[in-house]
Amino acid sequence: MRALTFHGTHDVRVDTVDDPEIINPRDAIIRVTSTAICGSDLHLYDGVIPGVMPGDVLGHEFMGEVVEVGPGSTLQKGQRVVVPFTISCGSCFHCSVQQYSACDNSNPAEKQDASEMMYGHPMAGLFGYSHMTGGYSGGQAEYVRVPFSDVGPLVVPDHLDDDQVLFLSDILPTGWMAAENAQIQPDDTIAVWGCGPVGLFAIQSALVMGAARVIAIDHYPHRLELARSLGAEVINFRQSDVREALMEMSGGIGVDAVIDAVGMESHGFAADNMIDVVKQKLGMGFDRASALKQALLAVRKGGRVSVPGVYGGFSDKFPLGAVMEKGLELRTGQTHVPRYMKDLLGKIEDGTLDTTFLISHRLPLEQAADGYRNFKEQQDSWTKVVLKTG
Structure with a gap:
């Protein structure tokens, strides 16, 4: 598949990488239809976030269609879903009190030492945001593996287009x-x-x-x-x-x-x-x-x-x-995204919140590197970049 990968400060490229696979029973594979460049991605682009390795797939704001599910997933093939940038198990102490971005189980044990040393406790897993947060491949790609897919992703109705609901993933x-x-x-x-x-x-x-x-x-x-x-x-x-x-x-x-x-x-x-x-x-x-x-x-x-x-x-x-x-x-704190998604979806549907006014540019995934450069260098006019796959 094609995906946006990190190669160094101010050096990101769309490369061909391995397709994701189901690893755990609660996994799902999403075919990404829309993804976005976040201001937080610019911290990676600028090289000021530790633990980002060459070849890492970036991106944590994404949505798409379910194409494969593990036996423990509650999703169904063909559903449209928005995926939170935080990865949450749903059963640890923090998830039980809706502190989803503090999940104890989503960051693999072998990845926890650096963030625990720096912050006193290990961080939760995040998509596409360094090995301190699990080293998970991100969503600026054609496909992405979603762990704990029975907890985070929100199924969205077909009468709302991607631009209306994409930002439920994060911002x-x-x-x-x-x-x-x-x-x-x-x-x-x-x-x-x-x-x-x-x-x-x-x-x-x-x-x-x-x-x-x-x-x-x-x-x-x-x-x-x-x-x-x-x-x-x-x-x-x-x-x-x-x-x-x-x-x-x-x-x-x-x-x-x-x-x-x-x-x-x-x-x-x-x-x-x-x-x-x-x-x-x-x-x-x-x-x-x-x-x-x-x-x-x-x-x-x-x-x-x-x-x-x-x-x-x-x-x-x-x-x-x-x-x-x-x-x-x-x-x-990092946002406890699943706590808010359903309520905010309702506010989008009834017109209380508009989510599309800040989109300035829509680009194909292949032009993601141009999107990063302009989002960095022309922040007045490039207010939000949405990348489309396919």
Whole structure:
């Protein structure tokens, strides 16, 4: 089959690789019909996520048709399914309390040492996202093996096309969980750093949840315009001092909750961020966390901090004192996708949520390398890339 494979920093290629096979009874094989390039994939592309090997098949946002099932699968051939980017067994302690992205059983034992050493506990399995998360082949391919297929995949109705439901695999639940973690109250003012796909879905979700005001922060004009079209007020951080603007907009008290949808490669010309850029380029395991630092200083005392943006290493000069002295609540984590999929599918069907507005480009899988390059280099106009197989 054809699949997008990693060959080094800024070097991804569509190669011919072995077809996936049923390995365990609960496996299923999916013929991918649509897959997407995620902002998190750019962390792999930029070489700042450890444990990615040459030849690894990338991609964790995908959906398609069931073509083969193991005897323990609950899926049936011919069904259309969206597959969560998290791999969850459904029976461990964490899965039993719907903390699916913390599954204890989906990351093979021989792959757990690196993440356990770094984080204190091993990570769960994720599709196409390094050997720290299991080394599973991803969905930017013609076919993919789905472990524990009786737990994660959601069967979707035929009257909804791929573009409407594809993002149930990751970024829509991620934006929704980000807003949920902000614990939104009806009179709240929420600030969202980053108007990429997750940030835009977090903005949309926060407004659906009843936030009085949502303020979007970015520097790309088109992305800010998309945020404005959803109902957000906007700040261009290249034109305004963000903290001063937020204090003025919130009557001097600070915003009630902040959402960092930027993550480990944030932009900025502050001295500490430029130092972090150098450390990151040298492979020293440091995240560029300037957006998160800014959010911690801008949120009001007693406020809430939600972090859907991906961080993988260490942050230098982190303002821990602000977290403690201001009495902030911090919630983060990989998204517990299966917890949200059915409810969000209903909101797509009834028109509460639109999932297609941010798609800027649809490309054949064979042009995936071009999609990565442009998604990286032209982030204002390339807001979301969907890859089509066949």
